[in-house]
Amino acid sequence: MRMTLAVHPEAYTIHSFSPQTVLPETVFQQDIYFIGKTKEELSVVVPSTLALDSLEREANWRCFEILGPLGFSMTGILSRVSGTLADAQVSIFAISTFDTDYILVKQNKLERAIDALKKQAYQIIQY
Secondary structure (H helix, E strand, O other), X not given: OOOEEEEOOOXXXXXXXXXXXXXXXXXXXXXXXXXXXXXXXXXXXXXXXXXXXXXXXEEEEEEEEEOOOOOOOOOOHHHHHHHHHHHOOOOOEEEEOOOOEEEEEEHHHHHHHHHHHHHOOOEEEEO
């Protein structure tokens, strides 16, 4: 099966908060946002156009969306994509939802990531 990945046009920022933080309503008004919470931290990924007062932040991430939906019986998809990017010396921040996976790479590694994925026969589309 030939996988297709779509590159989102916007840049994203990954924020770190204390786990007790109450997020501003503007986070939930974004077209796309991701939230992960543990006992130790609260992580939020939002478009970089939204400024948040976080403890730490990493800006300039671009997002690949593995076009799905991907069934739970499909195995190794994220592993193959992340392995391809690791071989190309591209670090990732991976996020999964019920339907698909998202892989963030730093803006300055985007072209390297696209080239590596294309060499492995992934189809890349840019919105």
